Amino acid sequence: MSAGSPARIPLVDLAAQYAAIAPELEAAALGVLRSGHWVLGPAVESFERAVARYLGVPHAIGVASGSDALLLALMALDVGPGDEVITTPFSFFATVSSITRLGATPVFADIAPGDFLIDPAAVRAAVTPRTRAILPVHLYGLCADFAALDDVARSARVAIVEDSAQAIGAERDGRRAGAVGDLAAFSFYPTKNLGAAGDAGLVTALDDRVAARVRRLRVHGSEERYVHVEVGINSRMDGVQGAILEVKLRHLDRWSDARAERAATYSALLRDAGLDAIVALPQVPAAARHIFHQYVIRTPRRDELRAHLARTGIASEVYYPIPLHLQECFEFLGYRRGDLPESERAADEVLALPIYPELERSQQERVVGAIADFFAGR
Ligand SMILES: *Cc1c(COP(=O)(O)O)cnc(C)c1O
Numbered sequence: 213m214s215a216g217s218p219a220r221i222p223l224v225d226l227a228a229q230y231a232a233i234a235p236e237l238e239a240a241a242l243g244v245l246r247s248g249h250w251v252l253g254p255a256v257e258s259f260e261r262a263v264a265r266y267l268g269v270p271h272a273i274g275v276a277s278g279s280d281a282l283l284l285a286l287m288a289l290d291v292g293p294g295d296e297v298i299t300t301p302f303s304f305f306a307t308v309s310s311i312t313r314l315g316a317t318p319v320f321a322d323i324a325p326g327d328f329l330i331d332p333a334a335v336r337a338a339v340t341p342r343t344r345a346i347l348p349v350h351l352y353g354l355c356a357d358f359a360a361l362d363d364v365a366r367s368a369r370v371a372i373v374e375d376s377a378q379a380i381g382a383e384r385d386g387r388r389a390g391a392v393g394d395l396a397a398f399s400f401y402p403t404k405n406l407g408a409a410g411d412a413g414l415v416t417a418l419d420d421r422v423a424a425r426v427r428r429l430r431v432h433g434s435e436e437r438y439v440h441v442e443v444g445i446n447s448r449m450d451g452v453q454g455a456i457l458e459v460k461l462r463h464l465d466r467w468s469d470a471r472a473e474r475a476a477t478y479s480a481l482l483r484d485a486g487l488d489a490i491v492a493l494p495q496v497p498a499a500a501r502h503i504f505h506q507y508v509i510r511t512p513r514r515d516e517l518r519a520h521l522a523r524t525g526i527a528s529e530v531y532y533p534i535p536l537h538l539q540e541c542f543e544f545l546g547y548r549r550g551d552l553p554e555s556e557r558a559a560d561e562v563l564a565l566p567i568y569p570e571l572e573r574s575q576q577e578r579v580v581g582a583i584a585d586f587f588a589g590r
Contacts (some may be wrong), residue, residue, distance in 0.1 A: 217525065218525060218578065219525070220525040220526075220527070221525065221526045221527060221566050221571075221575050221578065221579060222527050222566060223527040223528065223529055223564070223566050223567075224403050224566070224567075224568045225568050225570055225571075226402055226403070226407070228568070228570040229467075229568070229569065229570065232570075233459065233460075233463065236459045237409075237456055237459055237460075240255075240455035240456055240458070240459045241409070241452050241455055241456055243255075243455060244451040244452045244454075244455045245452065247451070249451045250450060250451050250452070251448050251450060251451065252274070252448050252449065252451065253451045253454075254451075255451040255452070255454040255455040255458070256274045256448075256449045256450075256451055256453075256454035257454075258454065258458055259274060259449075259454040259455070259457050259458040259461070260272045260273065260274050260414075260454075262458050262461055263414060263457070263458075263461060264416070266381070266461060266464075267380075267388055267389075267390045267391055267416060268388050268391045269390055269391050269396075269416040269417070269418065270417075270418060270420070270423070271416060271417045271418070271420070271423030271426075272414055272415075272416050273414065273415045273416070273417070273423065273426045273427055273430065274412065274413075274414055274448070274449030274453075274454060275412075275413045275414060275415055275430050275447045275448065275449055276411060276412065276413060276430075276446075276447040276448060276449060277399065277401070277411045277412065277413045277447070278306065278377040278397055278398060278399020278400070278401060278404075278413040279306035279309070279310065279399075279413070280413055280430075280445065280447040281377075281397035281398060281399065281413035281414055281415045282306055282307065282310035282347075282373070282375060282397040283310045283313060283314070283445070283447075284397075284415050284426050284429050284430060284445070284447060285310075285373045285395040285396070285397050285415050285417075285426070286310055286311065286314055286316070286345065286347075286373060287314065287426075287429050287444070287445075288395060288415075288417070288422050288425045288426045288429060289344065289345060289371050289373070289394070289395070289422075291311070291314050291316045291344050291345060292314050292315050292316055293314075293315035293316065294316075294342060295316040295317070295342060295343075295344040295345075296316065296317045296318075296319045296340060296342045296343045296344060297311045297316055297317070297318055297319065297343075297344060297345045297346070297347050297373075298318075298319045298320075298321050298335050298338045298339065298343060298345075298346045298347065299311065299318055299319070299320065299321070299330070299346070299347040299348070299349070299375075300320065300321065300322075300323055300329070300330040300347075300348065300349050300351075300555070301320045301322075301535040301536040301537040301538075301547075301552050301555045302323045302328060302349075302351065302532065302535055302536075302554075302555040302558055302559065303349040303351060303375065303532065303536065304349075304377070304531075304532065305536065305539070306377075307347060307349055307375050307536070308536045308542065310347075311347070312542070316344070317342075317545070318536075318542075318545065319338050319340075319343070320338075320536070320537050320547065320551075320552055320555075321334035321335045321337070321338045322334050322552045322553070322554045322555055323554050323555050323558060324554070325554045325557070325558070326495055327354060327495060327497075328351050328352065328508070328558055328562070329348070329349070329350070329351055329354065329356045329357065330348045330349065330356055330361075331554075332356075332357050332360035332361050332363070332364055335348075335361065335364050336364045336368075339364065339368045339370070343368060343370050344370055344371065345370055345371040345372065345373050346361060346364065346365055346370060346371070346372050346373070347372075347373045347374075347375060348361055348372070348374060348375065348393075349375040349377075349378075350374065350375065350376055350378060350379030350382055350389050351378060352378060352494070352502075352504070352505055352506040352507075352508055352531075352564075353378050353379050353382055353405070353468075353471075353502050353503035353504045353505035353506065354379070354382060354384075354494075354496070354497075354500060354502045355379060355382050355383065355384035355387075355389050355500060356374075356384075357384070358384050358385055358387050358392045359385055362392065371393070371394040371395070372392065372393035372394055373393050373394065373395045373396065373397065374389060374390060374392060374393035374395075374396035374397070375396075375397055376389040376390045376396045376397060376398050376416075377397060377398060377399035377401075377404065377413075378399075378404065378405075378505040378506070379503060379505065380398055380404070380405055380406050380464065380503070381405070381406075381464055381465060381468050381501070381503050382500075382501055382502065382503045383500065383501035384497065384499060384500045384501075385499045385500075386499070390416045391416075391418075393418075394417065394418060394419065394422065395415060395416065395417045395418075395422065395426070396415070396416045396417075397413065397414070397415055398413060398414040398415075398416070399412075399413050400412040400413060400414070400453065400457055404505065405464065405467065405468055405471070405503055405505050406457060406460055406461060406464050407460070408453040408456055408457055409452065409453065409456050410450070410452075410453060411453075412449050412450070412453040412454075412457065413447075413449075414449075415430075428441070428442070428444060429442070429444035429445065430444060430445070430446075430447045430448055431444065431446070431448065432444045432445065432446060466569075467569040468503040468504070470569035470570075471503060471504040471505075471567055471568070471569060472501075472502060472503065472504050474504070474507070474567055474568075474569075474571050474576065475494065475502070475504040475507045475567065477573060477576050478493075478507055478565065478567075478576055478579070478580065479493050479494070481576060481577060481580040482509075482580055482583070485580055485583075485584045487580070487583060487584060487587065490511065490587050491509045491510065491511045491583070492509060492510040492511070493509060494507060494508060494509070504567060506531060506564040506567065507564065507565050507567040508531070508562050508563065508564045508565075509562075509563055509565065510558065510561040510562050510563070511561060511563070512560070512561055514530070514560065514561050514562065514563050516586070517563060517583065517586050518530070518563055520582065520585075520586040521579070521582055521583070521586075524578075524582045524585075526565075526566065526578070526579055526582055527566055528563050528564060528565055528566070529563075529564045530559075530562060530563060530564070531562065531564055532559060533559055534559060535552060535555040535556055535558075535559045537551060537552055537555070538556070565579055566579065
């Protein structure tokens with residue numbers, strides 16, 4: 213960086229959040245280290261109770277990652293070869309690999325262009341006698357249309373598994389992410405709104421027996437040590453992660469509100485600059501609490517804009533550049549470019565701007581100023 217050029221604006225600033233609550237986090241982690249309960253144990257159980265209360269669900273099961281949470285949720289429904297799971301191609305890879313790893317077939321329903329979320333009408337059209345579950349993703353922190361998806365699931369008599377990895381605390385029509393589907397998967401990857409100090413995830417379930425099954429599946433299908441009633445996997449949450457997550461959970465609503473405020477500031481600044489006529493801004497349905505895991509704009513000139521921002525020291529990211537139906541590893545599914553046009557267009561046009569609770573207004577003004585410069589040809 214040359215002398216006098218302004219500081220880089222990162223996409224997220226995990227160090228700032230850590231510094232703000234370091235004493236609390238360090239005391240919690242040290243407590244677990246000294247206790248010797250390093251895998252599962254009391255810290256994980258305590259977090260499971262706290263997060264179940266927060267989400268308004270009867271059962272929360274701590275696991276090793278969000279990817280495992282998706283896999284375990286589908287395992288608990290006995291999803292396997294011959295079964296179809298309807299999902300979105302516009303998501304993180306694990307949404308779909310959880311299905312294919314079980315030998316089941318992902319069936320893609322396209323997104324609605326306005327909110328990037330799976331289109332319930334497309335889901336309805338994709339139902340077949342082999343459909344076992346619907347796997348919507350609450351992308352960027354906004355819940356999919358619960359009411360419409362619930363309707364489809366009920367009439368088709370199939371389960372809903374929510375990919376809530378980006379949506380802890382998000383709400384729509386008075387219902388909270390994770391409390392609508394038969395099961396839901398959450399990720400506590402460090403950059404998520406609630407982030408661990410490493411990998412961690414959570415499965416939630418409404419039904420007692422399904423929840424007990426997930427608990428068993430996360431420890432190799434065993435309830436009594438060395439007695440295995442079925443083949444599960446090893447996917448346990450570490451005690452240190454449970455302790456850290458329980459501390460951070462107490463701050464989560466404040467952080468998510470701060471993100472939403474920053475999102476509102478971006479939208480206001482972009483409108484004031486007349487840029488809402490040039491780039492599409494995130495839309496928030498009236499009855500929704502969007503937790504703004506990401507603030508995503510769209511423009512056909514995305515790649516040029518991204519390069520311009522990088523030159524001025526502003527980070528940005530593309531979630532996600534290749535829709536999942538076009539990933540090489542899923543070629544065997546037989547999809548081709550053009551099959552899911554809205555997802556394909558979104559993959560070419562979306563751009564996530566820096567957003568985190570500690571982001572300052574002056575930084576947001578710089579980001580919007582740089583976007584204005586780009587479109588003015590400056
Ligand atoms: C992060 C994420 C996952 C996977 O979570 P990990 O904890 O990284 O395994 C799954 N789905 C979505 C939508 C995600 O954003």
